[in-house]
Amino acid sequence: MLAIRFDRFGGPEVLTPVDVPVPVPGPGETLITVEAAGVNFADTFQVDGSYLSPDLLPHVPGGEVVGRTRDGRRVLAKVTHGYAQHVVARESAVVEVPEALDAAAALALLTQGLTAWHLLRSAARLRPGERVVVHSAAGGVGTLAVQLAREFGAGRVLAQASTADKERLALELGADEVVRYPLEAGADVILDAAGGELFEHALGSLADFGRLVTYGNASRTAFAALDPARLSRLNAAVVGFWLRPTLARPGALREPLEELLALTLRGRLRPVTGTEYPLAEAGRAHTDLLARRTTGKIVLRP
Known part of the structure; x- marks a missing residue:
């Protein structure tokens, strides 16, 4: 069968189509013929050796x-x-999906959807009426976080994105306005996967008892040391989040995923789907993702 493999760490160029045996399921496992595979930013960290x-x-x-x-x-x-x-x-990691649901839309609900759900529910512990800022609001996680923040009762949802087109998409999905730092009123919750300078701007814009949730470092910039005294002066918190250990907790995968599927089927949640690539062109998909040329969910079709 066709698979994409890398034998050394590097950029998208190390992703190579290879012919490998069909895997054999063990006890408690099932074999799946793939209709579509999701591409996530975390995959690029596997390829470059970060993970x-x-x-x-x-x-x-x-x-x-x-x-x-x-x-x-x-x-x-x-x-x-x-x-x-x-x-x-x-x-235990398999959930049935309706035939009518597009594969890319379904995939958007898994890693990105569960990330957005847990960022708001588990990490930020969003309360009704709070002011939420979503960085990278046109990305896979961001597009869902904007909508879920509204669904979960946020008072105002502010979007940050890298281009005017991406800002317009976030507004179409329900964001109240585009964010400009520094924020005059401050934010109760800020979701950040960029790191770097944007993280610093966000930290200085938290409201009293605000929570800045960091769940990535797309800028590939080293984080400065956080001074606890600064957090005390801000009366705020920085919360780290990683999906992988979160999903090991009881009830962290199936129940939230079923809620996301139900919201989507009722038309209350719109997964944004992006470009589809042939499986053999996974390297091109990674190149476009790293260059910020993509919007929404990217998938590979075998």
Whole structure:
């Protein structure tokens, strides 16, 4: 079968199409024929070595797929080697999805949807009426976080994005306005995956008892040391978030995912889908993602 593998760390150029055996499911696992595999920013960190050690090479990346099991179920699944024509998944990490739901839309609800859900519910512990700022609001997580913040009762939702077109998309999805730092009124919750200078602007714009949730470092800039005294003066908190350990908690995957699917099927949540690439062109998908040329959910089609 066709899979995408890298044998050394680097940029998108190290992603190589290879022919490998079809995996064999073990106890409690199921084999899935892949309809589409999701591409996430975290995948680029696997490829450049930020997430993996050399002893795990060679490696097939990819953490999510939509596909069909041997018994005919159409499923959405968390996996560990998703850039392939066939994958195995734990039955506990599989959720059935309706035939009518587009594969890219379903994939948007898995890593990005669960991230947005947990950022607001588990990390920020959003309360009704609070003022929320979403950085990278036209991205996979951001487009869903803007909508979920409104769904979960935020008083105002402010969007930050890198281009005018992306700002317009965030406004179409329900953001009240585009954010400009420094904020005059401050924010109760700020969601940041960029790091760097944007993180510093956000930290200085928190309202009393505000929470800045950091869940990535797309700027690839080293974080400055956080002075606890500064947080005391701000009367604020910085909260770190990573989805992988979160999903190990009981009830952290299936229940939120079922809520996201239900909201989507009722038309209350609109997953934004982006470009689709052939599986063999995974390197091009990573190149476009790193260059910020993409919007919404990117998928690979075997």
